[in-house]
């Protein structure tokens with residue numbers, strides 16, 4: 001009797017085991033913590049790693065560019081919040097530099113990107129970006145870039161469900177930013193909400209040097225839904 005039960009359960013268990021095996025992700029799980037840190041370094045590395053603020057313009061920054069000093073050393077200043085450089089939001093306006101985006105490097109070789117950041121035209125020193133910093137940046141560039149197009153409409157507005165976004169905001173963000181986004185007085189969210197790619201970048205990766213969460217391990221549509229809700233805040 002025992003044996004016959006066993007022989008019946010045997011193939012069943014085997015089947016469940018096989019199903020689990022097939023359902024398991026085939027690739028390794030992405031290191032979202034390191035990728036998000038790379039994203040914060042991309043935003044403002046000296047805000048994240050507390051390295052000394054660079055002085056003078058970065059050599060690759062165009063002479064007729066509108067920004068100066070430490071601002072010109074931020075990856076985002078040359079390559080954009082949408083990672084598209086001259087082909088994206090920074091194609092015109094005061095942030096325009098004519099410099100390429102980094103989207104072509106997505107899916108590429110992280111070690112090659114890391115080496116590139118030390119060489120011309122980048123030339124970041126070890127005092128500015130440690131080996132770990134460069135590694136995290138390279139991870140972000142190769143594995144962490146999102147295609148912003150599904151989340152931004154033709155007029156630059158975020159695409160998502162604002163009611164759902166409010167529900168996330170009121171549980172994840174409200175403690176620090178307040179119900180109307182204005183609790184941190186120096187940084188009312190309503191005043192920056194209009195820059196959709198910047199908002200997506202910060203919600204997915206966090207704020208450099210701050211204890212703000214990075215939501216990239218969740219479905220990215222959640223970040224977009226939150227960004228829709230941010231549009232309702234007073235400017």
Ligand code: HEC
Nearest residue numbers: 058060061072073074075078099101102104105121137141
């Ligand atoms: C002052 C402007 C400037 C800053 C700041 C800057 N870059 Fe660049 N970056 C460039 C230029 C110019 C190129 C194109 C180099 C070439 O084509 O030889 C480039 C190329 C790249 C590329 C290759 C893009 C491609 O597809 O060929 C990547 C990736 C990249 N940069 C990442 C970064 C990261 C990460 C940072 C911040 C740590 C950064 N860059 C900061 C100017 C800048």
Ligand code: HEC
Nearest residue numbers: 172173176184186187192199202203207210211212213226
């Ligand atoms: C633990 C506290 C904390 C939490 C939770 C938090 N933030 Fe923040 N956030 C901050 C701090 C601190 C800053 C930096 C403010 C400054 O620049 O003075 C910031 C900055 C920002 C900025 C950039 C503002 C600017 O002016 O550039 C955005 C956008 C933002 N947060 C959105 C969010 C969203 C959306 C959530 C929820 C998913 C969230 N934050 C959760 C602490 C938090």
